[in-house]
Amino acid sequence: MRVPKPFDATIKDLAALGPADFVARFGRPTTLPVQLLNVDLSTVTTAADVVFGIGEPLAEIFHLDAQASASATKHLDVLAYNALLHRAYRVPVHSTVLLLHQQARHPNLSGRVQYAARHGRGKMDFGFELIPLWEIPADDLLDGALATLPLAVLGRLPDPLRLTDALAAVVKRLAERLQQEAAGEQAKRLLTAAYILTGLRLPNQEDISQLFRGVSIAMRESVTYQAILEEGKAEGRVEGRVEGRVEELHRTILRLGRERFGEADETTRQNIEAITDIDTLEELSLRLLKVSSWAELLTRESA
Secondary structure (H helix, E strand, O other): OOOOOHHHHHHHHHHHHOHHHHHHHHHOOOOOOEEEOOOOOOOOOOOOEEEEEEOOOOOEEEEEEEEOOOOOOHHHHHHHHHHHHHHHHOOOEEEEEEEOOHHHOOOOOOOEEEEOOOOOOOOEEEEOEEEEHHHOEHHHHHOOOHHHHHHHHHOEOOOOOOHHHHHHHHHHHHHHHHHHHOOHHHHHHHHHHHHHHHHHOOOOHHHHHHHHHOOOHHHHOOHHHHHHHHHHHHHHHHHHHHHHHHHHHHHHHHHHHHHHHOOOOHHHHHHHHOOOOHHHHHHHHHHOOOOOOHHHHHHHHHO
């Protein structure tokens, strides 16, 4: 079972706050009603997927997968999910992968899955959309809908400024909008989301806390804001523990595999490090004792 990360849960929470806002920003504007669909496709374990239903009766599905790290098989997950959604709802499905950070890029993630088992006798030609969040100006996100406002911390920042200075300006503007337009639980959820997502740009938890302490005095002194900081720190620690376990398993597999098969080449190493599911990595480490080569190990993993 895949262990959901705080980034996954954060995107889903924001989508629940404003389904129509997400569809307008990353899909296309529509005057039709938009709802977040509660989809259970147990054959697919991509926990980051968010599915929006457009129209009533349902006329179209917008499938959004937020990706924070590289995956060698993400394109296949998107293909499978798209087909299963179309099978379940019998309406057109548009799939989009929202890349939250540049480390989410992978050579396999081109926006297309194409193959033909037998020439001239049928083929697969599936396309999906890729949206690198870091190419969207942070200013555009700051001026957009509240539900997508926290994503501004991952948007394109002004070039002349240092990263921390540019992020401080983004957080300040974000906090000012929340003070003016949001209140109570909504404001807390949005600010918490921004805090967690900033972890993709600043690896040091103290740097993130310091950055958010720099927002307006009114928010800094509020009990709610202090609670948000503590909540963000706690979720950041959970994220750190998960990532630490993943890195430990990567090192273990590569070290044990080197003793059995010799040094892994660059492609093999990248394919192993692209796997971020802890259960999958643990199974892979156990199979090391049963296979005779790197190729056999990875072939069985992707089968």
